Amino acid sequence: MNSIIKLDIIHFSLIYLLLLIILAIMKKSKINQTKLLLLASFRMTIQLILAGLILTYIFDNPHPAFVVIYLLGMIAFSVHRVLSKNKDINKNFKLAITFSLAFSGVFILGYFVMVVVGESFFSPQYTIPLAGMIIGNSMTGATLGMKTFTEDIKNQRNKIEALLNLGVTPKKILLPFVNNALETALLPTMNNMLGMGIISLPGMMTGQILSGTEPTTAIMYQIAIMIAICTAVCLTVFCSLTFGYKTLYNSRNQIKL
Amino acid sequence: MCMENTIFETKDLAFNAQIYYQDIKIIKDKVNFIVGPSGTGKSSLLRLLNGTLSPSGGEIYYQSTNILEMDTIELRKEVSLISQSVFLFDESIRENFRLFYDYRGLDKPSDHMMEEYLKICNISFSLDKDCTTMSGGERQRVYLAIFLSFMPKVIMLDEPTSALDKDNGLTVIQNVVDFCKNNNITVIIISHDNHLTQSFGENIIIIGKEGINE
Structure with a gap:
């Protein structure tokens, strides 16, 4: 396999020209988000350059403390x-x-790096990029799960009040909300798995193939990361809501929303 | 400390350190009305009585026991609060009974029983009628019928006729009062309707402005 063609800075900067297409379409369609597009592109560039510099430094000077930080x-x-x-x-x-x-992310990451890959947890080349994917997706899942949970509860105050007045325990009232939010948070990841390989070659796999990895190896990594992500999302949202909903009521069985 | 016929008794009760209630006695097996201007804490009082709110001061005794020593779930099963905000599932009347009973861990009552309770509340729809297509007043009465069917020892109605026209309101209250009398259920009603209060009230408690910040 060929190893990847390194981009030189001149050719690389040509990719920014594509933004002009978006700007032109936005102008034509009167979408008032040109500022956001420019800000987002700018921030992404700066953030990734910083990440690149930091990662280069860490890879050159590997130390467990860097991985932990x-x-x-x-x-x-x-x-x-x-x-x-x-x-x-x-x-x-x-x-x-x-x-x-924190717990779900580190637990799934540790299992992936140490048990599946068989590397040290403090190996920055594996732990840092995988952590990004696992924790990033857990974050999206938790945000979606919490949003669903809090909105449902707000919209169904009457139901909660009625059941409470009828002598139903807060646990029995709130658990259906927990289950529904967990389901909602899990659906995007599972749907993503359904289409994988047919609709698109996923990001990590694309990256590995571009840099010269055998497709069979890239596929195994992709499958592994998808299952790891799905588990991490599930565990994060489940734990957040299971421990979290109990903070909404007290020993007098009063629910405070 | 409680007289024999008192079911609820409050002592120096305060809520949110803003509302101070005079000492109140609710008489067992009677129709108790709570009246007074808006903002004097009538609805909050009912929620203090069933323990969904906690007082900021004072005590509440239910059958001579301080409710702080009671399991609030058991208390709410005996002391049922039918609040102003009605909640029904977006299902048929029958399914609503089933779901509410399921939440309480009970099997749904027979069709005949459901119809009996609906009749008390002046509802003559088929049990298959979808609750989403009902008017506010109809929903309020179905809600009342479901709560009534659990046969609590005390029933607390917060503005029970607010969504009903005058005749309908009178009929429903008359039926509910008759039913409670026959089954030894204590009734507590918050109402702004003088006529209702005068017709049915056996113990009228006035919560007045003087009760605030005394």
């Missing part, structure tokens, strides 16, 4: 993203989400 940073950022989209929940619920994301 990188992981902690990822977890902190993903927790922040989930919580910033769910501001109204109580403090203990936020704690439940934080621990669930």
Whole structure:
């Protein structure tokens, strides 16, 4: 297999010309988001350049502390993203989400790197990119799950109140909301798995093939990461909501939303 | 400390450190009305009585037991609050009975029984009638029928006639009061309707402005 053609900076910058197409279409369709497009492209560029520099440094100077710091940073950022989209929940619920994301992410990542790949957990080449995919998807799942849960509960206040007045336990009232949110959070990942390989070659596999990996190896990695992601999303949302919903009521069986 | 015929008794009850209630006695097996201007904490009082809210001060005794020492789930099964905000599942009347009974861990009652309770609430629809197509007043009465069918010991109605026209309201309250009398159920009603209060009230509790910030 050929190894990848390195992009030189001049040729690479030609890709930015494609943005002009989007800008032209936006202008024609009166979509007022040109600022966002430019900001997003700019931020992506800066963030990835920084990530590239940091990763280059870490790969050249591998040390467990770097991996740990990188992981902690990822977890902190993903927790922040989930919580910033769910501001109204109580403090203990936020704690439940934080621990669930951190625990599920690290547990699945550890299983993948150490058991499946058979590498050290502190090997930056494996742990850091896989952590990004696993924790990133867990974050999206948790955001979707929490959004569904909090919106459902808000929209069905009357139901909760009626059942509470009838002498139904908060657990029995709230569990259906938990289950529904978990299902909603899992669907995108599972649908993604359904179409995989037919509709598109997924990102990680594409990357590996481009850089010269045998397609059979790339496929195995892709399958492994998809199952890992699905499990991580499921575990994160399940733990967040299972520990979280219990913070919504007290020993007097009063529900505080 | 409770007289024999008192089922609920409050002492120095306060809510949110804003509303201070005078000491209230609810008389067993009677029709108790709670009246007073808006914003005096009538609805909150009912929620304090069934333990879905906690007072910021004072005590509530149910059959001489401080409700703080009681399991609130058991309390709510005995003391049923039918609040102003009606909730029904988007299903038929029969399915609504089934779902509510399922939440309580019970088998659904027989069709005959459901019809009996609907009749008390002046509803004559078929059990297959879809609740989403009903008017607000009809939904309020179906909701009442379902709660009534659980046969609590105390039934608390918060503005039960708010969505009903005058005649309908009178009939429903008359039926509910008769049913409760026959089954030794204590009734507590919040109402702004003077006529209703005068016709049915056996114990009228006025929660007044003087009750606030005393």
